[in-house]
Amino acid sequence: MTINDAGAALHKRRTESMTTLIRRELERMVEHGELSAGDRLNENALAARLGVSRGPIREACRGLEQSGLVTVIVNRGVFIRQLESREAAELYEIRAVLYALAGRILAPIITAQQIAELQQYIDVMQSAVESNDLNLFYPNNLRFHEEIVRFSGNERLNSECMALHREMHLFRRRTLDLPGRMQISNDEHRAILARLAAHEPASASSELERHVLTSREALFGPVGHYPAHES
Amino acid sequence: MTINDAGAALHKRRTESMTTLIRRELERMVEHGELSAGDRLNENALAARLGVSRGPIREACRGLEQSGLVTVIVNRGVFIRQLESREAAELYEIRAVLYALAGRILAPIITAQQIAELQQYIDVMQSAVESNDLNLFYPNNLRFHEEIVRFSGNERLNSECMALHREMHLFRRRTLDLPGRMQISNDEHRAILARLAAHEPASASSELERHVLTSREALFGPVGHYPAHES
DNA sequence: TTTTTGCTGATTGTCAACAATAATCAGATC
DNA sequence: GATCTGATTATTGTTGACAATCAGCAAAAA
Numbered sequence: 001m002t003i004n005d006a007g008a009a010l011h012k013r014r015t016e017s018m019t020t021l022i023r024r025e026l027e028r029m030v031e032h033g034e035l036s037a038g039d040r041l042n043e044n045a046l047a048a049r050l051g052v053s054r055g056p057i058r059e060a061c062r063g064l065e066q067s068g069l070v071t072v073i074v075n076r077g078v079f080i081r082q083l084e085s086r087e088a089a090e091l092y093e094i095r096a097v098l099y100a101l102a103g104r105i106l107a108p109i110i111t112a113q114q115i116a117e118l119q120q121y122i123d124v125m126q127s128a129v130e131s132n133d134l135n136l137f138y139p140n141n142l143r144f145h146e147e148i149v150r151f152s153g154n155e156r157l158n159s160e161c162m163a164l165h166r167e168m169h170l171f172r173r174r175t176l177d178l179p180g181r182m183q184i185s186n187d188e189h190r191a192i193l194a195r196l197a198a199h200e201p202a203s204a205s206s207e208l209e210r211h212v213l214t215s216r217e218a219l220f221g222p223v224g225h226y227p228a229h230e231s
Numbered sequence: 232m233t234i235n236d237a238g239a240a241l242h243k244r245r246t247e248s249m250t251t252l253i254r255r256e257l258e259r260m261v262e263h264g265e266l267s268a269g270d271r272l273n274e275n276a277l278a279a280r281l282g283v284s285r286g287p288i289r290e291a292c293r294g295l296e297q298s299g300l301v302t303v304i305v306n307r308g309v310f311i312r313q314l315e316s317r318e319a320a321e322l323y324e325i326r327a328v329l330y331a332l333a334g335r336i337l338a339p340i341i342t343a344q345q346i347a348e349l350q351q352y353i354d355v356m357q358s359a360v361e362s363n364d365l366n367l368f369y370p371n372n373l374r375f376h377e378e379i380v381r382f383s384g385n386e387r388l389n390s391e392c393m394a395l396h397r398e399m400h401l402f403r404r405r406t407l408d409l410p411g412r413m414q415i416s417n418d419e420h421r422a423i424l425a426r427l428a429a430h431e432p433a434s435a436s437s438e439l440e441r442h443v444l445t446s447r448e449a450l451f452g453p454v455g456h457y458p459a460h461e462s
Numbered sequence: 463t464t465t466t467t468g469c470t471g472a473t474t475g476t477c478a479a480c481a482a483t484a485a486t487c488a489g490a491t492c
Numbered sequence: 493g494a495t496c497t498g499a500t501t502a503t504t505g506t507t508g509a510c511a512a513t514c515a516g517c518a519a520a521a522a
Contacts, residue, residue, distance in 0.1 A: 074247060156318060274474070305474085
């Protein structure tokens with residue numbers, strides 16, 4: 001055993017808890033559709049599957065509860081949360097103003113390099129539109145939005161938007177599925193980028209807000225209007 | 232034992248977990264200043280004090296971690312989170328647009344009764360200003376804002392604003408402490424209510440946003456400007 | 463005196479066992 | 493067959509024990 005080997009072995013301490021690793025894995029599974037709204041998380045089964053005890057599973061689930069990804073019902077179990085239409089409608093409204101804020105902060109300070117990067121996403125999305133490839137469009141759409149928020153420099157806004165996005169996975173209906181929706185969406189991306197590149201905070205802000213609200217309106221109607229509670 | 236007594240005894244089942252009760256108690260302690268930023272939560276001491284085992288304490292802390300109220304450092308413990316200036320500045324920006332959204336939704340639909348209720352808070356705050364009583368001003372200030380968001384009808388916006396408010400307790404500096412600040416704040420409350428009562432969504436929205444951002448600017452400067460990271 | 467090393471105790475992370483609760487199943491009754 | 497009742501099983505909530513890690517302190521070395 002060399003000195004480097006000894007160093008590696010000595011450093012094999014707990015740098016992340018099982019709880020954290022499990023929480024992240026469950027988040028990933030929600031994002032990737034391996035867990036769907038309404039699914040039940042069985043502590044015993046998960047513990048057996050991951051080769052750990054139930055304690056860290058429970059701890060991870062209490063974290064996910066506060067993230068809004070699961071619903072914990074006492075004595076009955078943990079369920080992947082089902083986002084009702086009303087909740088989704090409310091979330092869209094919040095997302096709209098948060099993205100608008102990102103645009104408002106970014107527009108005065110956006111760099112030529114950032115503009116070029118965002119343009120690349122738009123170009124990829126355009127080819128996805130032309131080949132009708134939602135699997136190509138979707139990740140680039142997401143990255144386009146994420147980059148705008150990241151460029152704004154408000155880190156909390158970034159994490160908030162990502163959490164809201166993760167939560168939107170719990171809602172069943174999607175607007176990009178609608179016919180022609182990808183093209184409309186990408187046209188809107190172009191308008192957003194044009195306003196950002198022109199360093200116009202107010203119009204960049206309102207283009208971004210409108211972009212999100214267009215989706216909301218397609219599903220639920222105008223701001224302030226909430227679908228009835230589902231049974 | 233009468234039939235009512237038997238019913239009560241039979242219903243003495245677990246309707247809320249210790250985990251939930253503990254989490255709420257810790258949240259209350261943060262809100263009431265009984266726990267301050269940087270304080271360490273000792274699992275054993277808390278468990279002894281509350282007469283429970285460490286398991287539910289740990290679970291509660293994992294929830295609070297995701298709420299942003301505590302920082303969990305592996306193998307070292309749980310600390311009430313310290314909100315740095317930069318983080319607070321970012322939070323103010325987000326709060327501003329969320330309150331603005333509430334105003335925009337509420338202005339077209341606000342009722343005379345709601346207006347009267349909000350006016351009552353303003354009146355109480357005015358007497359608090361005149362007797363220089365921050366302890367009277369502060370809760371009414373909070374309720375004024377909470378009511379606006381609640382009246383908007385967007386429940387998620389309501390819970391989001393409350394969570395952000397709770398998180399602001401982790402930041403040490405306050406603007407209402409500044410001389411003359413209460414009077415300025417209440418003047419702004421009046422302007423907000425006037426715009427809401429006039430059913431003007433755009434100006435109600437911008438009065439609310441400005442109200443929050445005035446505090447931010449007093450502490451950190453204009454939107455998009457972030458204080459340097461503290462050591 | 464200052465710095466380094468080693469030990470001890472405190473605390474955290476995980477595990478397995480027990481108690482409580484809800485869901486499911488089987489049998490009885492209508 | 494449909495409904496009700498009681499028993500059983502599965503699962504969740506909590507507890508206490510053990511292992512791992514870190515912080516603090518005392519002693520040794522420079």
